[in-house]
Amino acid sequence: MFESFLQGFELLLRWDIYFYISLGLVVGMFVGAMPGLTTVLAMAVLLPVSFNLEPMLGIPFLIGVYKGGIYGGSISAILVGIPGTGASIATTFDGPALTRQGKARKALEMALFSSTIADFCSDVATLFLIGLIAMIILKIGPPEVFSIIIFSLILIASVSSESGIRGAIAAFLGLGLGFIGTDAVTGASRMTFGIDALSAGIPLIPLIIGVFALPEVLEAVESKARTFISESVDLSKAGERLRWHEFRRSIRTILRSTAIGTGIGMVPGVGQVVAAFVGYSAAKRASKTPENFGKGELDGIAGPEAANNAVNGPTLVPLLTLGIPGDNVTAILLGAFVAHGIRPGPQIFLEQGPLVYALLLAIIIANVLFIFLGYVLLKPFAKAIQLKKAYLIPAILALSFVGTLSTGTASDLAVMVAIGLCAYILRKLRFDLAPLVIAFVLAEPIEYTLSQSMLYARGDIFEYLFLQRPIASVFLTAGVLWIGWMIFGPWIRRRIGQQRA
Amino acid sequence: MKSIRYLWILALAAVIAAPLPAVAEYPDRPITLIIPLGPGGSHDLHARGITGIISDILGQPMVVRLVPGAGGMKGTSEAAKAKPDGYTILFTHNAFDQLKPQTVDVSFNTLQDFKTIARINFAAPILVARADQPYKTYEEFIAYAKANPGKVNMGHSGVWGPAHIPASQLIKETGIKVNLIPHKGGGPALQALLAGEDQITWIFATQTRPHYLDGKVRVLAVAGDTPLENDKDFKDVPTMAALGYPGVAFTMDRIFLAPSGMNDADLKMLRDSFEQLMDHKSFKRFIGSIGEEVMFMRGEEYDKLRPGRYEAYTDLIKSVSGK
Structure with a gap:
């Protein structure tokens, strides 16, 4: 193993690898920052480019696009409150608030540092623990995925600042929206109300834009046009950099979220979104000033950004060790491998050891490159926000429409506008829509893994989950205890206090 | 009045534009x-x-x-x-x-x-079983499934997908009873097989190969009537038609x-x-x-x-x- 590791190191001693990684990072960052354009699609379009490059150049190039794209999604989440992907929804809680306070650049830099540091650590852990991670991944079947999602949802809900009832209503609305379309288990269409546009369900991008961007625009139109036009962000401060003492306060959060993300990265399919929310919730719980979260707290950027990027390392493990892609991104990477005649799987470390180690090392180095590139490239993005709101908001609206249309169909635009109007009304009724979106994203995995678990159980689902699947039962029991503590905890603490007195 | 003028312009534009596609040869865009x-x-x-x-x-x-x-x-x-x-x-x-x-x-x-x-x-789906199962051939599997109705978990990649169809054809032709488990795609179905959640599944040669060479899985049969002649690893796998079940024909x-x-x-x-x-x-x-x-x-x-x-x-x- 050590020998192929060293040989892999030698493969990295050429400058063009770093050129292609950087190119990928920059392209990805711009694509990701455009609302409505997705990183996955950019990777699919650029896949043929990698066919014509040798594997040591083409695959790091695609990985660069991916890493850059995930970060690009956070840029639009911070600056204009539109998450580019599901992974950066949690970043919209504090990002736009920081931008309004004139701390856009600080927030962008915090996101950059926390994501690259977390990604770096998780990639290093993956490199050294790849065998162990591969073993754990095989232990996580449908019942475990189901239990972990439920446990995460309980954690997320327990630190939500909103009123419980409103949050629950929003979450159930999201679940309902998520069930529209095709029943993934039986293939039957359901809840489409005979509308053709809904037959495939509501796509994520129009939903995100509908929920996050359109109400923003409508509210701007509603507020008095005159005050609105003169209103603009505080130009003098938007470009101010992140200070060392501000960063130092978030180091604990970054490390915690890195651990959370690396752990959740082993859960197939749902990794990034769940990790980001759990990372945010954990940061808020551990914070000395939880009341600042949602109002512009730098720790609220570091929490989700570190967590969703720490997922990246472990998601590569099933691809490399089993040849199984866990999501669209790794499926495209598999295509890039396969087109060069490399079939990832149990033998890859014997057959292509040096190459695999070289690729893993290149991925780690990509993070370091990105810190420098991102640091330089952030300035124009932070500048863009200094446009007057009167120009910025129509520009966002136009971009959203073009973005949605470029990846979807005309009917997606109708869906987007309808969702936007409903979201506007819900916001007027003081509903927080983040639970709606996360429930929407998780509706299908929850339903699917539960149906699978019921088939495996061949009867009593509770007996199966709690007695036959130890990992699942640990998470479910912990979730139940957590709910119990949330309800009875304050009461118990008060009783103990009384007895002492 | 104004709209009529626009109509004129449109009509003129149409007259100018119309002959173009007819002249150009398909495909011109x-x-x-x-x-x-x-x-x-x-x-x-x-x-x-x-x-x-x-x-x-x-x-x-x-x-x-x-x-x-x-x-x-x-x-x-x-x-x-x-x-x-x-x-x-x-x-x-x-x-x-x-x-x-x-x-x-x-x-x-x-x-x-x-x-x-x-x-x-x-691409022909291959019937692939875990190597730790007692059956080594197609016939042994059918006998085992008949002796243990509903006990075998057969995974597939989703309803009416390329694994579910041959699975349904097999069930229809042989009358065996298995526990059909849907997965979100061929990757997760393969992962469930390797993890031991499922005992048998249908997958394509390219995905099967690394795990077959690793000794983790056995290949029992290939759907359809065309043997995988050009495949050095799977050229001897019997086709479903040769085994007497031409109805398991999905490729x-x-x-x-x-x-x-x-x-x-x-x-x-x-x-x-x-x-x-x-x-x-x-x-x-x-x-x-x-x-x-x-x-x-x-x-x-x-x-x-x-x-x-x-x-x-x-x-x-x-x-x-x-x-």
Whole structure:
């Protein structure tokens, strides 16, 4: 193993690898920052480019696009409150608030540092623990995925600042929206109300834009046009950099979220979104000033950004060790491998050891490159926000429409506008829509893994989950205890206090 | 008054513009290739290779448009509704073409609304079992499943997908009872097999190979009637037809379809172009490097097979839903 590791190191001693990684990072960052354009699609379009490059150049190039794209999604989440992907929804809680306070650049830099540091650590852990991670991944079947999602949802809900009832209503609305379309288990269409546009369900991008961007625009139109036009962000401060003492306060959060993300990265399919929310919730719980979260707290950027990027390392493990892609991104990477005649799987470390180690090392180095590139490239993005709101908001609206249309169909635009109007009304009724979106994203995995678990159980689902699947039962029991503590905890603490007195 | 003037301008524009397409030879602009599947799958991969090469033959680029959703029916119905001018074509497989439209409400009639341009190849699902199971051959598996009804977990990649169809055909032909477990795609189904959640499944040769060589799985049979002759690892695997079950016939045909109503000359031009593609050196190299084979059939030939297969699936669907 050590020998192929060293040989892999030698493969990295050429400058063009770093050129292609950087190119990928920059392209990805711009694509990701455009609302409505997705990183996955950019990777699919650029896949043929990698066919014509040798594997040591083409695959790091695609990985660069991916890493850059995930970060690009956070840029639009911070600056204009539109998450580019599901992974950066949690970043919209504090990002736009920081931008309004004139701390856009600080927030962008915090996101950059926390994501690259977390990604770096998780990639290093993956490199050294790849065998162990591969073993754990095989232990996580449908019942475990189901239990972990439920446990995460309980954690997320327990630190939500909103009123419980409103949050629950929003979450159930999201679940309902998520069930529209095709029943993934039986293939039957359901809840489409005979509308053709809904037959495939509501796509994520129009939903995100509908929920996050359109109400923003409508509210701007509603507020008095005159005050609105003169209103603009505080130009003098938007470009101010992140200070060392501000960063130092978030180091604990970054490390915690890195651990959370690396752990959740082993859960197939749902990794990034769940990790980001759990990372945010954990940061808020551990914070000395939880009341600042949602109002512009730098720790609220570091929490989700570190967590969703720490997922990246472990998601590569099933691809490399089993040849199984866990999501669209790794499926495209598999295509890039396969087109060069490399079939990832149990033998890859014997057959292509040096190459695999070289690729893993290149991925780690990509993070370091990105810190420098991102640091330089952030300035124009932070500048863009200094446009007057009167120009910025129509520009966002136009971009959203073009973005949605470029990846979807005309009917997606109708869906987007309808969702936007409903979201506007819900916001007027003081509903927080983040639970709606996360429930929407998780509706299908929850339903699917539960149906699978019921088939495996061949009867009593509770007996199966709690007695036959130890990992699942640990998470479910912990979730139940957590709910119990949330309800009875304050009461118990008060009783103990009384007895002492 | 004003609107009449605009009409005049429009009419004038139409007169100037109209003769242009008639003069230019098809294709004179990029062709959109709809794929009713998500990014990263084997269709996407094939298409990324093909579109880069076929533009040499057509003289125009071919642009991939992924339209996943509704079990493939979203993209398929978009292609069915497209203008039959040859600028929108579909890259799909036979389950989406001949089976799936029979199971849900769709706004098109697949046999009437599509003509085949070409079948480029097909992939046969292989019946793969964990190596720790007591059965070593196909016959032993059937005997075991009959002795232990409902005990075996047979995974598949999703309802009416390329693993569920041969599984249903096998159940229909042999009368065995197994616990069918759906997964979200072939990857998760394979992972469930390797993790020991499922004991047996149907997967393609390319995905099976590394785990077969690793000694983790056994291959029992291959669906259809064509042995994998050119495959050094699987050339001796018995076909379902040779085992006496020709009804377990599903192979995933990768096909290019065009909406019906295209003018004959243009359709012939497309069919010829795909035939030329099969001999193109870069195409052969690409197909070889992704571990597939070229198994070309002209569109006219494939169109003759479609109605018969459509009816066979009607029976299969009845037998599955009848239980």
